[in-house]
Amino acid sequence: MKVLVTEKIAETGLEKLRAAGFEVDVFLNLSHQELLEKIPSYDALIVRSGTKVTAEVIERADNLKIIGRAGIGVDNIDTEAATKKGIIVANAPKSNIVSAAEHTIALMLALARNIPQANASLKSCRWERSKFEGVEINGKTLGILGFGRVGFLVAQRALGLGMHVIAYDPYVPRERFEQAGIERKEKLEDVLKEADFLSLHLPKTKETMDILGDREFEMMKDGVRIINTARGGLFKEETLIKYLKNGKVAAAAIDVFEEEPCTQSPLFEFENVIVTPHLGASTFEAQDKAGVMIAEQVIAGLKGGFVSTAVNIPSIPPEVLESVRPYLSLGENLGKFFSFLLPEQPSAISIEYAGEISSLETKPVTLAILKGIFEGVVEEPVTYVNALHLAKDRGIEIRESKTSSSSEYLNLITLKVPRTKISVSGTVLGKDNKPRIVRIYDYDVDLVPSKYMLVIHNLDRPGMIGDLGTLLGSKNINIASMQFGREKPGGDAISILALDSPIDTSVLRDIEGINGVSKAIFVQL
16 A cells, blocks of 8 residues: 655654555655645555645545544645545644643743843844843743643643642543642633733634633733633734733733734734744654654554544444434534533533434444534544544543333433433434424423524523513524423523524623523523
8 A cells, every 4th residue: 555645744654654564655845736646546645734635636536545634733634525535534633732832831931031032132232131021930820721631731830830820621520630730710710810821722613712802801910921822713813912002911922823824913013922933843752743643543544443533434334324314413413502511521421312212323323422512622623533532531431321212202312411410302303303402401391403592590480581582682682482491380490592693701691690590501503
C-alpha cells in the first residue's frame, strides 16, 4: 500500500510507516492540481493544516482508505465527503497539549514582565528601565475557562509558580479539580470577578463563540491580563480593544485569530498586546508526537485495526443501519437536550431501551446519544467514532439496559443520571417516525424537538403562563408552542417553551425573577 505525505511530519513517523511495510512518498507544497493528479494511486494521505482536502480531491481518490491530520483541527478536510466515500478521517488530538500549555505560561510571564516590549525598546538603543515595570505572578489568581487537557496542564504549572488557580468547566467532574488542587467555580462570572490573569482553553462551538462580551468584560477585575491560546472568536476583537483603551484590561496575549493567517489587525497597534502566529503547537516535540501519532493511526486504518482518533462515522452494516435509522435522530436530539439539563459532568449515564427497540442492535443509537451529549462541550470534533472514547476519556460510565416492555409506548429511550432526578425520555411516533420528547424529570410531556427551547422549573400557580408570555413578549420573543407538566395542583411544575429565536442570559435572569420560577434553562438543538 502507498502513503502520500504532503506536509512535513517528523521523520520518526515516516520511519514507522515504512517499518509497517508501506511505500511512503513525501511531496511537499503540492498545488491543488498536482494533488488531484497524484491522489488516485494512494491508499492513505497525511496532511497538516496547509493542504486542502476538498470534495474534488476525495472524488479522485479511488483507492484512499484513510486521511491522517497530523494535528487537532480537521477544518481543511471535507469530512462529509470522505464519510460518504467510506474514507476514515483521523487526527492527533493529544500531540500538542504540553506545548500549548507551555506557550500559555510563556505568554503569561511575558505579559507580567513586559518582555517583548522591553526587548524591542533596548534593541532600538533605548534604556527605558522604569517604563517596563511589571508585576509578580506569585500570589496572583489565575482564572482558567475550560478545564480540558490543556487547561489542566496550565493549572498544574501555575500552581508550581505560586499562583492561586480557579477554573470553570461544568462538564468536568469535581474529582478532577480536587485531584489537581484547583478551586472549581460554579459559574463563569465567579472566575471573571476574581482572576488577575485569565486564560482561555475553550473549544470553538456555537455556545462558546463570543462567550466574552461587554457584560463579561465589565465583571472582570480592573487591570486583568488575558491570554488566549485556544481558538479565535471567543470574543470579538473590537470588544477587547474597547477594554484595552479604557484600562479595564491591562494587557493581552493572543496566539489565535478568527481568520488565519492574520497579518493585519488593530490589536497590533497596542504596545500592551503580545501577538504570536498560532505557535501553541510549534515545538520540535509536538511535531514529533504528531507525526508518530498520526502514523500509528494510519497504520491501524490500513491494516483494519481500530482507529481510536477517527472523527467521522464508522462503517455500519446496512441491515443494522436500516433497522435503527429512525432512532438515530431521536437519540442525538435526546443527547443534546440531556446535556443542557446537566449542571456538571456526571460520573455515570444510564441509557434505557424499552419496547421493540430493545430487540435491535442499539450500539449506533448509543453512539448517536453520546454524540449529542458531547457536541459543543469538548475541544475536538464529536462523531459516532469517537463518542464512546470521549466518555471513557472523561471517566463517564455508560450503563445500558434493555426491557421488552414499555407501559405507554411501543418504543422508549430514557437517559438518566443515576441517583438524581435528571432524566429525559423520547420515542418515535407515526408512519414517518417523528422524534418526540415525552418525559422530562419524570414530568409527562409531549414535545416535538425544536431548535430553540426553554425549560423552566416553576410552581403551578395561577397567572404563571401569563407572566411568562408577557415577559417574553416584551423582549420580542415569539413562543411557537408550550408544554406543561406538574406533580399536583399548586405544586412543583415544569414548563417547556419552543421559541422562534434564541435568547441571552439576561432574559434567563429576568425569567428567574418571576415569582414562583426557580430555574430557567435555554436549550439549543
